[in-house]
Amino acid sequence: MKITDINHIFRKLAERQLKYRWVLLGTLIFLTAIGAAGLKQVHTKSSSTGWFDKKEAIEIATDKFEERFGNNDTVGILVEAEDVFAPEVLLMIRNLGEALLMNVPYADDVTSLTELEVSVGTAEGIAVINPFGEGIPAKGPQMEAARELILSRNSLADKLVSSDCRETWISLALREYPEEGEWEDPGKDPMFEAGEAAIAVVTDPRWESNAYTIKAAGMPYTETEERDFMGKEAATRVIGGFAVMVILLALFLHSFRGVIIPIFTTFAGIAVVFGFMGWLNVGIDSTLMTLPLLLGMALSVGYSIHLVNSFKKSFRQGIKRKEAVVCAVEKTGWPILFTVLTTIGSMLSFTVIGIAPVRWLGFSCAAVVLTVYVYIILLIPVLFSFGKDRPGRRKQTIPGLTRTEKGFRILGNWILGRRKIIGAVFLICVMVALPGIRNINVNIDSFKFMGMKIPYIQRVYSIVTSQLGSYLTYNITISFPDADRVKEPEVLKNFDRLLTEVGQFELTKKNHDVPKIFSVLDIVKDMNQTLNGDDPSFYRIPDSRDMIAQMLFLYEMSGGTNTYDWVDEEYSVLRAQVEIYKFDSSAITYELNKIEDLAEELFPKGELAIVGSAVRFAEMNDRMVISELKSFFTALTIITILLALVFASFSTGLIGLIPNLTPVIAIGGIMGYFDFQLDMMTMIIMPMLLGIAVDDTIHFINQIKYEFEICGNYKEAIINAFSSVGKTLAMTTVILSFSFGAYISSLVQTMHNVGVLAPLGLLTALLSDYLITPILIYWTRPFGKESRESEAEIKKSSRTQLIGGSEA
Numbered sequence: 001m002k003i004t005d006i007n008h009i010f011r012k013l014a015e016r017q018l019k020y021r022w023v024l025l026g027t028l029i030f031l032t033a034i035g036a037a038g039l040k041q042v043h044t045k046s047s048s049t050g051w052f053d054k055k056e057a058i059e060i061a062t063d064k065f066e067e068r069f070g071n072n073d074t075v076g077i078l079v080e081a082e083d084v085f086a087p088e089v090l091l092m093i094r095n096l097g098e099a100l101l102m103n104v105p106y107a108d109d110v111t112s113l114t115e116l117e118v119s120v121g122t123a124e125g126i127a128v129i130n131p132f133g134e135g136i137p138a139k140g141p142q143m144e145a146a147r148e149l150i151l152s153r154n155s156l157a158d159k160l161v162s163s164d165c166r167e168t169w170i171s172l173a174l175r176e177y178p179e180e181g182e183w184e185d186p187g188k189d190p191m192f193e194a195g196e197a198a199i200a201v202v203t204d205p206r207w208e209s210n211a212y213t214i215k216a217a218g219m220p221y222t223e224t225e226e227r228d229f230m231g232k233e234a235a236t237r238v239i240g241g242f243a244v245m246v247i248l249l250a251l252f253l254h255s256f257r258g259v260i261i262p263i264f265t266t267f268a269g270i271a272v273v274f275g276f277m278g279w280l281n282v283g284i285d286s287t288l289m290t291l292p293l294l295l296g297m298a299l300s301v302g303y304s305i306h307l308v309n310s311f312k313k314s315f316r317q318g319i320k321r322k323e324a325v326v327c328a329v330e331k332t333g334w335p336i337l338f339t340v341l342t343t344i345g346s347m348l349s350f351t352v353i354g355i356a357p358v359r360w361l362g363f364s365c366a367a368v369v370l371t372v373y374v375y376i377i378l379l380i381p382v383l384f385s386f387g388k389d390r391p392g393r394r395k396q397t398i399p400g401l402t403r404t405e406k407g408f409r410i411l412g413n414w415i416l417g418r419r420k421i422i423g424a425v426f427l428i429c430v431m432v433a434l435p436g437i438r439n440i441n442v443n444i445d446s447f448k449f450m451g452m453k454i455p456y457i458q459r460v461y462s463i464v465t466s467q468l469g470s471y472l473t474y475n476i477t478i479s480f481p482d483a484d485r486v487k488e489p490e491v492l493k494n495f496d497r498l499l500t501e502v503g504q505f506e507l508t509k510k511n512h513d514v515p516k517i518f519s520v521l522d523i524v525k526d527m528n529q530t531l532n533g534d535d536p537s538f539y540r541i542p543d544s545r546d547m548i549a550q551m552l553f554l555y556e557m558s559g560g561t562n563t564y565d566w567v568d569e570e571y572s573v574l575r576a577q578v579e580i581y582k583f584d585s586s587a588i589t590y591e592l593n594k595i596e597d598l599a600e601e602l603f604p605k606g607e608l609a610i611v612g613s614a615v616r617f618a619e620m621n622d623r624m625v626i627s628e629l630k631s632f633f634t635a636l637t638i639i640t641i642l643l644a645l646v647f648a649s650f651s652t653g654l655i656g657l658i659p660n661l662t663p664v665i666a667i668g669g670i671m672g673y674f675d676f677q678l679d680m681m682t683m684i685i686m687p688m689l690l691g692i693a694v695d696d697t698i699h700f701i702n703q704i705k706y707e708f709e710i711c712g713n714y715k716e717a718i719i720n721a722f723s724s725v726g727k728t729l730a731m732t733t734v735i736l737s738f739s740f741g742a743y744i745s746s747l748v749q750t751m752h753n754v755g756v757l758a759p760l761g762l763l764t765a766l767l768s769d770y771l772i773t774p775i776l777i778y779w780t781r782p783f784g785k786e787s788r789e790s791e792a793e794i795k796k797s798s799r800t801q802l803i804g805g806s807e808a
Helices: 003-019 021-041 057-069 087-103 141-151 190-202 219-253 256-279 290-316 321-352 356-384 403-417 419-437 446-450 455-464 489-503 520-531 545-557 585-602 613-646 650-673 680-711 714-745 749-771 773-780 791-807
Strands: 074-081 107-111 118-122 125-129 167-174 212-217 472-479 517-519 573-580 607-611
Touching: 003 021, 003 321, 003 356, 003 680, 021 256, 021 356, 057 472, 057 573, 057 607, 057 613, 074 087, 074 190, 074 219, 087 107, 087 167, 087 190, 087 212, 118 141, 118 520, 125 520, 125 545, 190 212, 190 219, 212 219, 212 455, 219 256, 219 290, 219 455, 219 714, 219 749, 256 290, 256 356, 290 321, 290 356, 290 680, 290 714, 321 356, 321 613, 321 680, 403 419, 403 714, 403 749, 403 773, 419 650, 419 749, 419 773, 446 455, 446 749, 472 489, 472 585, 472 613, 489 517, 489 520, 489 545, 489 573, 489 585, 517 520, 520 545, 520 573, 585 607, 585 613, 613 650, 613 680, 650 680, 650 749, 650 773, 680 714, 680 749, 680 773, 714 749, 714 773, 749 773
Parallel strands: none
Antiparallel strands: 074 167, 074 212, 107 167, 118 125, 472 573, 472 607, 517 573
16 A cells, blocks of 8 residues: 555544544543552562562472472671670670561561570580570670680681671571462562561661671562662653653754643653553562653654654644644654554563563553553644644745755765765674674673662672671572481581582682581581580581481480471471572572582482572573563564565565664674673663664655655655655654663663663664665665656756757
8 A cells, every 4th residue: 555545544534533632632631540540559569570480490499498498588687896796786686686576577587696506515415505595794704605605616607707706697587478469468579578677677776886887688678779779760760861851852843732742641651551550450660660661751752753843844834733733644643653563563572571570561661652652643633733823934945844854855865875885884883893792791790780889789799798798598409209318427418518519609608718508517517516525526427327316306305496497397308508799690500500410410319409589580691691582583573574564565674674773783782892781671772772763764764655656766755755754853863862861870880871872772773764774775676666767867867968969
């Protein structure tokens, strides 16, 4: 079908739209009110949840672990002081532990300097005691004896308390979180409940003192901080981008309605989408929610500018207001709808990824695109139809053209006249950028992702660089089919070999070469040392099965309560908890693979499982690579097919694709050469930019085809298209680039990266549309044969004939 025929359909729709404009306004107001009311029901969720289906191996292993040993998540608190054995410090540690147990939901147990178990020899044999169980003594012999006892235990020294007595670690274990259907508050993730309560306890002014400092970390704690910080940061960036958008719209359009309508549309469209999510109890991802907001702003601006500029051009030429509105919809309605379809297709490419937060992003972005389009395509024609007619034309060399539009005609001529040079330069730039893509680092590094300018990240970094502090943990379990296998010396010694290897890993937290790994081995070795006159040489696994069984029985009979934190009741499952000082997904993946290889060698009849936040992040990193490629190529395929179908030409589809691959190649090259890591946010830029950038390409190609149907000459059609939509393409790109550029000032490194990469991608896409798209169309002639020569060629031919005739 010809573009002129399609435009006629949109003309009829615009006429009916104006006929029922009051009905449409009332409907939109009603829809907006429902959406706004639903915003009260909105709740947020973390990006770290929902990555895995309940039927996947990692979720099954996690469920089994939590049924046996409780929650994977812990809250860790580093206490620093001149002497952590000072009575004031110990009293604070005890009171803080009690406050955590009392106030934090799902709190299970606290391990600290004042809440620990130490085996000691007695006249009757052995006892398991808490050195501060009967109170905290004043400084003196009793305190020194407690200090000496605790530091004499390898299971405690440089693991729970530093050997120089300047640091100690408090660990709050949590019970298993309930399933989502069993949450006490349906709108609040239990992890955030625990995190909020822990933050309230730790930051209570009652703990302020010059004698010590306390610093907290752990998944519930830091994820809650991230949610709160990112929510404020996202709001700041979106408001900043929105302010830039409004200012530039006002400068470019010189139209009050042209500015107000995109503002209202952005708010209304997003309110409707998020409001209905609230009504449907769909959680909004706290980290990714900024992207649908920005996309809504971007598209609202883009669609508005095309419609408003088209209206103003017709109105400026003396056409009556309502007729100018109809002409604007007639000329821009189809390309805008086409861009909506391609952008929705690009956003829906996220839904093919088996990751819930990214699927949420795909659906929410697609919904925002559709909603914004409906508002724009209905509101702008209706609201611009109200008002007085102000006919009148200015005298111009080329009727209907402004100075800027004439400038774009000159640009079109200049580009077509230098098409070979431009094509060669384009190929060189692509060849330079391509090698950089291979250098992209696919790695979630927690500190690089967020950046070191954020206060709570600075605190976490100070924790992990301390002697005892750690950030994340993972748990290793070895399960055997038979009961009491854990009591076998060979099993425990092999487990010791495994953990010794783990203790040497790069990421494992160590102090004075003592790794922060906790397991039942600590209990067995401590008991063996105690029963042998506290001789440190006996801090090892006994050779006798009966001796191990007796030690474990004696430990429980003497008051020990920690056995079942590390083995199950049937003594068929071993557990170890490993603390790591930072998260580096490449390193953790390597280390987990080493554990699997070693466990297969040491426990041929055992079943290994590794669970915990670090393991989940490592798996997320691996999935990110596949997901990025899957999403990108899906978006690419969808856009190519749509372009080919709509323009009824496969070659046109490829022409539209080439300039839109350029920003992706450019961004990939920049990321590789300048060490941008591919993380959650930067991963999403590629398909999103593809969806936004293709809008300009569609408008440009559609206009060239329309002009070709009228004039029948490729050169004339391209030059006319430059004058018709060249300025509008530049306006939308500049506004969007500056709006995304608001992210550059963000303290969050990944948001800053978006502020750098997105404008570069958009500007590259615009240059490609200006320089490559017309050249490719001129070379390939995708719309059929020319029906006449261009005006310039006709004049040139006439001059040649005239000269030839004179000579004759």
